Amino acid sequence: MKLNLGFIYGLVSGFIIMAIVSAITVKNLGDEKEFLRKEVDFLKNTLNRITRVAPLRYLADKNGILIGTCVSSSHLTDRDYVETLIREFSVVTTENELKFEIVHPSPNTYVFEPADRIISLAEANGMRVRGHTLVWHAQLPPWIVNGNFTKEEWKKVLREHILTVVGRYRGRIWAWDVVNEAVDDTGSLRDTVWLKNIGPEYIELAFRWAHEADPGALLFYNDYGIEEVNAKSDAVYRLIKELLKRNVPIHGVGFQMHVSLDNPPNPQKVAENIKRFTDLGLQVHITEMDVRIKLPATEDELIRQAQVYKEILEVCLNSKNCTAFVMWGFTDKYSWIPYAFPGYGAALIFDENYLPKPAYYALWETLFSKAIWTPTGSD
Numbered sequence: 123m124k125l126n127l128g129f130i131y132g133l134v135s136g137f138i139i140m141a142i143v144s145a146i147t148v149k150n151l152g153d154e155k156e157f158l159r160k161e162v163d164f165l166k167n168t169l170n171r172i173t174r175v176a177p178l179r180y181l182a183d184k185n186g187i188l189i190g191t192c193v194s195s196s197h198l199t200d201r202d203y204v205e206t207l208i209r210e211f212s213v214v215t216t217e218n219e220l221k222f223e224i225v226h227p228s229p230n231t232y233v234f235e236p237a238d239r240i241i242s243l244a245e246a247n248g249m250r251v252r253g254h255t256l257v258w259h260a261q262l263p264p265w266i267v268n269g270n271f272t273k274e275e276w277k278k279v280l281r282e283h284i285l286t287v288v289g290r291y292r293g294r295i296w297a298w299d300v301v302n303e304a305v306d307d308t309g310s311l312r313d314t315v316w317l318k319n320i321g322p323e324y325i326e327l328a329f330r331w332a333h334e335a336d337p338g339a340l341l342f343y344n345d346y347g348i349e350e351v352n353a354k355s356d357a358v359y360r361l362i363k364e365l366l367k368r369n370v371p372i373h374g375v376g377f378q379m380h381v382s383l384d385n386p387p388n389p390q391k392v393a394e395n396i397k398r399f400t401d402l403g404l405q406v407h408i409t410e411m412d413v414r415i416k417l418p419a420t421e422d423e424l425i426r427q428a429q430v431y432k433e434i435l436e437v438c439l440n441s442k443n444c445t446a447f448v449m450w451g452f453t454d455k456y457s458w459i460p461y462a463f464p465g466y467g468a469a470l471i472f473d474e475n476y477l478p479k480p481a482y483y484a485l486w487e488t489l490f491s492k493a494i495w496t497p498t499g500s501d
Contacts, residue, residue, distance in 0.1 A: 178482075179212040181489035182447070185439055188213040188250060189489075190448040192410065195219055195236040197456055198243065202476045206452065208247045213296070213446055215252040215409070216240055221261045226283055229265055234290060241294055250296040252409070252448065255344065256284050257328045258302040259314035266315060276319040281331050288335035297340035297446075299376060299409070300332045301325050305345060309357035325361070326370050333371035344376035344409055350391040351398075359398060366402060374405035379434060380450065382466070383415045383426060389433040393441060400443040408438055410450040412469035413481070414459045419468035428480035431471065435488050 182189035190213030197203045207214070218224055219237035226232055244251050257280070271279065288298065304325055306312040316324040332341050343362055348355035358375065365372050381387055396406050411434065413427045438444035451457050455474040460467045471482040
Protein backbone atom coordinates (compact mmCIF):
# COMPACT_ATOMS: atom_id res chain seq x y z
CA MET A 123 0.00 0.00 0.00
CA LYS A 124 1.09 3.58 -0.61
CA LEU A 125 -0.34 7.03 -0.28
CA ASN A 126 -2.22 8.54 -3.16
CA LEU A 127 -0.28 11.31 -4.90
CA GLY A 128 -3.04 13.69 -3.81
CA PHE A 129 -2.57 12.80 -0.16
CA ILE A 130 -0.83 15.96 0.95
CA TYR A 131 -3.34 18.48 -0.35
CA GLY A 132 -6.12 16.05 0.43
CA LEU A 133 -5.10 15.71 4.05
CA VAL A 134 -4.98 19.47 4.44
CA SER A 135 -8.37 19.85 2.81
CA GLY A 136 -9.78 17.14 5.06
CA PHE A 137 -8.85 19.20 8.08
CA ILE A 138 -10.35 22.26 6.39
CA ILE A 139 -13.65 20.47 5.87
CA MET A 140 -13.79 19.44 9.49
CA ALA A 141 -13.01 22.99 10.54
CA ILE A 142 -15.74 24.41 8.32
CA VAL A 143 -18.38 22.01 9.57
CA SER A 144 -17.35 22.58 13.17
CA ALA A 145 -17.38 26.34 12.82
CA ILE A 146 -20.70 26.42 11.00
CA THR A 147 -22.40 24.30 13.65
CA VAL A 148 -21.03 26.15 16.68
CA LYS A 149 -23.80 27.60 18.82
CA ASN A 150 -23.62 30.63 21.09
CA LEU A 151 -20.33 31.85 19.70
CA GLY A 152 -20.32 34.92 21.95
CA ASP A 153 -17.38 37.30 21.59
CA GLU A 154 -15.56 34.92 19.21
CA LYS A 155 -18.37 34.89 16.67
CA GLU A 156 -16.96 37.44 14.24
CA PHE A 157 -13.46 35.99 14.40
CA LEU A 158 -14.73 32.48 13.73
CA ARG A 159 -16.89 33.65 10.83
CA LYS A 160 -13.85 35.26 9.22
CA GLU A 161 -11.95 32.01 9.71
CA VAL A 162 -14.78 30.08 8.08
CA ASP A 163 -14.75 32.40 5.07
CA PHE A 164 -11.00 31.97 4.71
CA LEU A 165 -11.25 28.19 4.99
CA LYS A 166 -14.09 28.02 2.49
CA ASN A 167 -12.09 30.00 -0.05
CA THR A 168 -9.09 27.75 0.49
CA LEU A 169 -11.19 24.61 0.15
CA ASN A 170 -12.80 25.89 -3.05
CA ARG A 171 -9.35 26.20 -4.58
CA ILE A 172 -8.37 22.70 -3.47
CA THR A 173 -11.54 21.04 -4.74
CA ARG A 174 -10.98 22.57 -8.16
CA VAL A 175 -7.66 20.72 -8.28
CA ALA A 176 -9.31 17.45 -7.25
CA PRO A 177 -13.01 17.66 -8.23
CA LEU A 178 -15.61 15.01 -7.49
CA ARG A 179 -15.04 13.09 -10.72
CA TYR A 180 -11.32 12.71 -9.98
CA LEU A 181 -11.96 11.29 -6.52
CA ALA A 182 -14.85 9.11 -7.73
CA ASP A 183 -12.54 7.61 -10.35
CA LYS A 184 -10.02 6.80 -7.59
CA ASN A 185 -12.85 4.91 -5.87
CA GLY A 186 -13.84 3.00 -9.00
CA ILE A 187 -17.28 4.56 -9.40
CA LEU A 188 -18.87 7.18 -11.61
CA ILE A 189 -20.43 10.33 -10.19
CA GLY A 190 -22.96 12.19 -12.25
CA THR A 191 -25.97 14.35 -12.84
CA CYS A 192 -28.85 14.71 -15.25
CA VAL A 193 -28.33 17.36 -17.93
CA SER A 194 -30.74 19.53 -19.87
CA SER A 195 -29.66 20.63 -23.34
CA SER A 196 -31.41 23.97 -22.78
CA HIS A 197 -28.85 24.86 -20.09
CA LEU A 198 -25.79 24.27 -22.26
CA THR A 199 -25.70 27.96 -23.19
CA ASP A 200 -24.99 28.77 -19.51
CA ARG A 201 -21.20 28.92 -19.29
CA ASP A 202 -21.10 28.39 -15.52
CA TYR A 203 -23.38 25.37 -15.87
CA VAL A 204 -21.15 23.77 -18.51
CA GLU A 205 -17.89 24.54 -16.69
CA THR A 206 -19.18 23.06 -13.43
CA LEU A 207 -20.62 20.04 -15.23
CA ILE A 208 -17.40 19.22 -17.04
CA ARG A 209 -15.22 19.78 -14.00
CA GLU A 210 -17.17 17.73 -11.47
CA PHE A 211 -18.94 14.82 -13.19
CA SER A 212 -17.97 11.66 -15.04
CA VAL A 213 -21.42 10.47 -16.16
CA VAL A 214 -24.47 12.37 -17.40
CA THR A 215 -28.10 11.38 -17.80
CA THR A 216 -30.32 12.92 -20.46
CA GLU A 217 -32.96 14.70 -18.40
CA ASN A 218 -35.83 14.88 -20.92
CA GLU A 219 -34.28 14.68 -24.36
CA LEU A 220 -34.74 10.92 -24.86
CA LYS A 221 -38.19 10.65 -23.32
CA PHE A 222 -40.85 9.55 -25.78
CA GLU A 223 -42.70 12.87 -26.20
CA ILE A 224 -39.47 14.75 -26.97
CA VAL A 225 -37.61 12.30 -29.17
CA HIS A 226 -40.62 10.78 -31.01
CA PRO A 227 -43.38 13.42 -31.07
CA SER A 228 -45.28 11.97 -34.05
CA PRO A 229 -45.38 8.56 -35.73
CA ASN A 230 -42.86 9.38 -38.45
CA THR A 231 -40.82 12.05 -36.68
CA TYR A 232 -37.78 11.71 -34.46
CA VAL A 233 -36.03 14.70 -32.88
CA PHE A 234 -32.47 13.82 -31.89
CA GLU A 235 -30.70 17.18 -31.91
CA PRO A 236 -31.18 18.04 -28.18
CA ALA A 237 -29.88 14.63 -27.09
CA ASP A 238 -27.05 14.86 -29.62
CA ARG A 239 -25.81 18.07 -27.98
CA ILE A 240 -25.59 16.42 -24.56
CA ILE A 241 -23.97 13.26 -25.86
CA SER A 242 -21.42 15.16 -27.96
CA LEU A 243 -20.47 17.30 -24.95
CA ALA A 244 -20.07 14.19 -22.82
CA GLU A 245 -17.92 12.42 -25.39
CA ALA A 246 -15.69 15.46 -25.83
CA ASN A 247 -15.04 15.58 -22.08
CA GLY A 248 -14.56 11.91 -21.20
CA MET A 249 -17.99 11.40 -19.66
CA ARG A 250 -20.24 8.39 -20.01
CA VAL A 251 -23.94 8.73 -20.80
CA ARG A 252 -27.03 7.18 -19.23
CA GLY A 253 -30.01 7.19 -21.61
CA HIS A 254 -33.30 8.03 -19.90
CA THR A 255 -35.82 6.54 -20.63
CA LEU A 256 -37.24 4.17 -23.26
CA VAL A 257 -40.52 2.98 -21.69
CA TRP A 258 -42.45 5.09 -19.19
CA HIS A 259 -46.09 5.90 -18.46
CA ALA A 260 -45.52 9.68 -18.44
CA GLN A 261 -44.34 12.31 -20.95
CA LEU A 262 -45.90 10.50 -23.88
CA PRO A 263 -47.01 12.27 -27.08
CA PRO A 264 -50.73 12.49 -27.94
CA TRP A 265 -50.43 9.93 -30.72
CA ILE A 266 -49.44 7.36 -28.08
CA VAL A 267 -51.79 8.52 -25.31
CA ASN A 268 -54.74 8.50 -27.73
CA GLY A 269 -53.50 5.61 -29.86
CA ASN A 270 -56.02 3.10 -31.19
CA PHE A 271 -54.00 0.11 -32.34
CA THR A 272 -54.25 -3.65 -32.15
CA LYS A 273 -51.99 -5.46 -29.70
CA GLU A 274 -49.59 -6.42 -32.48
CA GLU A 275 -49.54 -2.84 -33.74
CA TRP A 276 -48.73 -1.57 -30.23
CA LYS A 277 -45.85 -4.01 -30.04
CA LYS A 278 -44.62 -2.87 -33.43
CA VAL A 279 -44.78 0.78 -32.34
CA LEU A 280 -42.76 0.14 -29.19
CA ARG A 281 -40.23 -2.11 -30.93
CA GLU A 282 -39.64 0.41 -33.70
CA HIS A 283 -39.20 3.18 -31.15
CA ILE A 284 -36.65 1.26 -29.10
CA LEU A 285 -34.70 -0.04 -32.09
CA THR A 286 -34.53 3.43 -33.62
CA VAL A 287 -33.53 5.35 -30.50
CA VAL A 288 -31.11 2.83 -29.04
CA GLY A 289 -29.77 1.97 -32.47
CA ARG A 290 -28.91 5.59 -33.23
CA TYR A 291 -26.64 5.74 -30.16
CA ARG A 292 -25.26 2.21 -30.38
CA GLY A 293 -21.83 2.18 -28.75
CA ARG A 294 -22.25 5.75 -27.48
CA ILE A 295 -24.68 5.38 -24.58
CA TRP A 296 -23.19 3.38 -21.72
CA ALA A 297 -26.40 2.48 -19.90
CA TRP A 298 -30.14 2.78 -20.54
CA ASP A 299 -33.07 3.13 -18.17
CA VAL A 300 -35.08 0.77 -20.32
CA VAL A 301 -38.24 0.57 -18.21
CA ASN A 302 -39.08 3.33 -15.74
CA GLU A 303 -41.57 3.12 -12.87
CA ALA A 304 -43.51 0.06 -14.05
CA VAL A 305 -44.54 -0.81 -10.47
CA ASP A 306 -46.96 1.33 -8.46
CA ASP A 307 -46.71 2.17 -4.77
CA THR A 308 -48.74 -0.90 -3.74
CA GLY A 309 -46.40 -3.29 -5.51
CA SER A 310 -48.70 -3.99 -8.46
CA LEU A 311 -47.81 -3.37 -12.08
CA ARG A 312 -48.71 0.22 -12.86
CA ASP A 313 -51.81 0.70 -15.02
CA THR A 314 -50.16 2.24 -18.09
CA VAL A 315 -50.83 2.51 -21.79
CA TRP A 316 -48.23 -0.22 -22.31
CA LEU A 317 -49.75 -2.63 -19.79
CA LYS A 318 -53.27 -2.05 -21.10
CA ASN A 319 -52.43 -2.53 -24.75
CA ILE A 320 -49.57 -5.04 -24.75
CA GLY A 321 -49.81 -6.75 -21.38
CA PRO A 322 -47.17 -7.52 -18.72
CA GLU A 323 -44.83 -8.90 -21.37
CA TYR A 324 -44.06 -5.37 -22.55
CA ILE A 325 -41.35 -5.20 -19.87
CA GLU A 326 -39.52 -8.29 -21.08
CA LEU A 327 -39.93 -7.28 -24.71
CA ALA A 328 -38.49 -3.82 -24.06
CA PHE A 329 -35.30 -5.26 -22.58
CA ARG A 330 -34.91 -7.77 -25.39
CA TRP A 331 -35.39 -5.11 -28.05
CA ALA A 332 -32.97 -2.73 -26.36
CA HIS A 333 -30.36 -5.49 -26.22
CA GLU A 334 -31.00 -6.28 -29.87
CA ALA A 335 -30.37 -2.64 -30.78
CA ASP A 336 -27.16 -2.35 -28.72
CA PRO A 337 -25.77 -5.58 -27.23
CA GLY A 338 -22.99 -3.62 -25.52
CA ALA A 339 -25.18 -1.28 -23.47
CA LEU A 340 -26.06 -1.88 -19.82
CA LEU A 341 -29.82 -2.16 -19.36
CA PHE A 342 -31.55 -0.98 -16.18
CA TYR A 343 -34.92 -1.05 -14.52
CA ASN A 344 -35.38 2.32 -12.76
CA ASP A 345 -37.88 3.37 -10.07
CA TYR A 346 -38.55 5.64 -7.10
CA GLY A 347 -39.43 4.56 -3.57
CA ILE A 348 -37.48 1.30 -3.82
CA GLU A 349 -34.44 2.42 -1.84
CA GLU A 350 -35.34 0.42 1.27
CA VAL A 351 -36.95 -3.00 1.62
CA ASN A 352 -40.71 -2.42 1.34
CA ALA A 353 -43.73 -3.66 -0.59
CA LYS A 354 -42.71 -1.82 -3.74
CA SER A 355 -39.05 -2.88 -3.70
CA ASP A 356 -40.17 -6.46 -2.93
CA ALA A 357 -42.32 -6.38 -6.07
CA VAL A 358 -39.47 -4.97 -8.16
CA TYR A 359 -37.14 -7.65 -6.77
CA ARG A 360 -39.58 -10.41 -7.71
CA LEU A 361 -40.11 -8.89 -11.15
CA ILE A 362 -36.40 -8.69 -11.94
CA LYS A 363 -35.66 -12.10 -10.48
CA GLU A 364 -38.30 -13.60 -12.77
CA LEU A 365 -36.89 -11.75 -15.78
CA LEU A 366 -33.44 -13.11 -15.02
CA LYS A 367 -34.84 -16.64 -14.78
CA ARG A 368 -36.08 -16.20 -18.35
CA ASN A 369 -32.66 -14.97 -19.45
CA VAL A 370 -33.92 -11.48 -20.14
CA PRO A 371 -30.93 -9.16 -20.70
CA ILE A 372 -31.17 -6.92 -17.64
CA HIS A 373 -27.97 -5.74 -16.00
CA GLY A 374 -29.00 -3.46 -13.19
CA VAL A 375 -31.55 -1.62 -11.10
CA GLY A 376 -31.70 2.12 -10.55
CA PHE A 377 -32.69 3.61 -7.21
CA GLN A 378 -33.94 7.10 -8.03
CA MET A 379 -33.46 8.40 -4.46
CA HIS A 380 -35.69 11.50 -4.63
CA VAL A 381 -35.89 12.00 -0.86
CA SER A 382 -36.94 14.62 1.66
CA LEU A 383 -35.10 15.89 4.70
CA ASP A 384 -38.42 15.37 6.51
CA ASN A 385 -38.04 11.60 6.15
CA PRO A 386 -34.56 10.63 4.92
CA PRO A 387 -33.73 7.03 4.03
CA ASN A 388 -32.19 4.70 6.58
CA PRO A 389 -28.69 3.93 5.25
CA GLN A 390 -28.58 0.47 6.82
CA LYS A 391 -31.87 -0.49 5.17
CA VAL A 392 -30.67 0.91 1.83
CA ALA A 393 -27.51 -1.19 2.15
CA GLU A 394 -29.57 -4.33 2.85
CA ASN A 395 -31.71 -3.67 -0.19
CA ILE A 396 -28.75 -3.04 -2.47
CA LYS A 397 -27.21 -6.31 -1.32
CA ARG A 398 -30.15 -8.44 -2.35
CA PHE A 399 -30.11 -6.96 -5.85
CA THR A 400 -26.35 -7.31 -6.21
CA ASP A 401 -26.68 -10.91 -5.00
CA LEU A 402 -28.69 -11.45 -8.20
CA GLY A 403 -25.59 -10.39 -10.12
CA LEU A 404 -26.95 -6.93 -10.90
CA GLN A 405 -25.32 -3.55 -10.79
CA VAL A 406 -27.04 -0.86 -8.74
CA HIS A 407 -26.99 2.82 -9.65
CA ILE A 408 -28.21 5.72 -7.55
CA THR A 409 -29.84 7.43 -10.52
CA GLU A 410 -31.71 10.62 -9.56
CA MET A 411 -30.75 11.68 -6.05
CA ASP A 412 -31.87 14.96 -4.55
CA VAL A 413 -32.70 15.89 -0.97
CA ARG A 414 -35.47 18.48 -0.80
CA ILE A 415 -35.87 20.87 2.13
CA LYS A 416 -38.90 22.89 3.16
CA LEU A 417 -38.10 26.51 2.31
CA PRO A 418 -36.51 28.64 3.50
CA ALA A 419 -33.67 26.24 4.25
CA THR A 420 -31.72 26.96 7.41
CA GLU A 421 -28.01 26.45 7.95
CA ASP A 422 -28.72 23.51 10.24
CA GLU A 423 -30.92 21.90 7.60
CA LEU A 424 -28.19 22.24 4.97
CA ILE A 425 -25.80 20.45 7.33
CA ARG A 426 -28.36 17.68 7.87
CA GLN A 427 -28.89 17.47 4.12
CA ALA A 428 -25.13 17.04 3.67
CA GLN A 429 -25.25 14.10 6.07
CA VAL A 430 -27.98 12.40 4.00
CA TYR A 431 -25.92 12.73 0.81
CA LYS A 432 -22.84 11.47 2.65
CA GLU A 433 -24.62 8.43 4.09
CA ILE A 434 -26.01 7.29 0.75
CA LEU A 435 -22.67 7.75 -1.01
CA GLU A 436 -20.99 5.75 1.76
CA VAL A 437 -23.55 2.97 1.28
CA CYS A 438 -22.81 2.92 -2.44
CA LEU A 439 -19.05 2.91 -1.92
CA ASN A 440 -19.32 0.05 0.58
CA SER A 441 -21.69 -2.04 -1.55
CA LYS A 442 -20.62 -4.61 -4.07
CA ASN A 443 -21.63 -3.56 -7.59
CA CYS A 444 -22.92 -0.07 -6.75
CA THR A 445 -21.10 1.53 -9.65
CA ALA A 446 -22.64 4.98 -10.15
CA PHE A 447 -23.93 7.79 -7.95
CA VAL A 448 -26.04 10.19 -10.03
CA MET A 449 -28.02 13.23 -8.90
CA TRP A 450 -31.04 14.82 -10.57
CA GLY A 451 -29.26 18.04 -11.35
CA PHE A 452 -26.48 19.77 -9.48
CA THR A 453 -27.46 23.43 -9.11
CA ASP A 454 -30.54 24.75 -7.33
CA LYS A 455 -30.79 27.27 -10.18
CA TYR A 456 -32.39 24.63 -12.40
CA SER A 457 -33.85 22.11 -9.94
CA TRP A 458 -37.22 20.53 -10.69
CA ILE A 459 -38.09 20.33 -6.98
CA PRO A 460 -39.84 23.73 -6.52
CA TYR A 461 -42.19 22.86 -9.39
CA ALA A 462 -42.88 19.26 -8.39
CA PHE A 463 -42.99 19.92 -4.63
CA PRO A 464 -44.24 23.47 -3.98
CA GLY A 465 -42.72 24.94 -0.85
CA TYR A 466 -39.61 22.77 -1.11
CA GLY A 467 -36.24 23.35 -2.74
CA ALA A 468 -32.49 23.74 -2.02
CA ALA A 469 -32.20 20.06 -2.98
CA LEU A 470 -28.85 19.95 -4.77
CA ILE A 471 -25.15 20.29 -3.99
CA PHE A 472 -24.54 23.71 -5.58
CA ASP A 473 -26.64 26.80 -4.91
CA GLU A 474 -28.19 29.06 -7.57
CA ASN A 475 -24.82 30.81 -8.06
CA TYR A 476 -22.86 27.56 -8.46
CA LEU A 477 -21.32 27.89 -5.01
CA PRO A 478 -20.71 24.55 -3.26
CA LYS A 479 -23.05 23.79 -0.39
CA PRO A 480 -22.25 21.61 2.65
CA ALA A 481 -23.58 18.62 0.68
CA TYR A 482 -20.86 19.11 -1.93
CA TYR A 483 -18.14 19.15 0.71
CA ALA A 484 -19.65 16.08 2.37
CA LEU A 485 -19.47 14.13 -0.90
CA TRP A 486 -15.94 15.39 -1.53
CA GLU A 487 -14.71 14.40 1.91
CA THR A 488 -16.34 10.97 1.68
CA LEU A 489 -14.71 10.24 -1.68
CA PHE A 490 -11.38 11.60 -0.49
CA SER A 491 -11.39 9.49 2.66
CA LYS A 492 -11.87 6.35 0.58
CA ALA A 493 -9.28 7.36 -1.99
CA ILE A 494 -6.33 8.15 0.30
CA TRP A 495 -4.91 4.63 0.14
CA THR A 496 -4.55 2.84 -3.18
CA PRO A 497 -2.88 -0.49 -4.06
CA THR A 498 0.86 -0.46 -4.48
CA GLY A 499 1.85 0.57 -7.98
CA SER A 500 -1.07 2.90 -8.60
CA ASP A 501 -0.91 6.68 -8.65
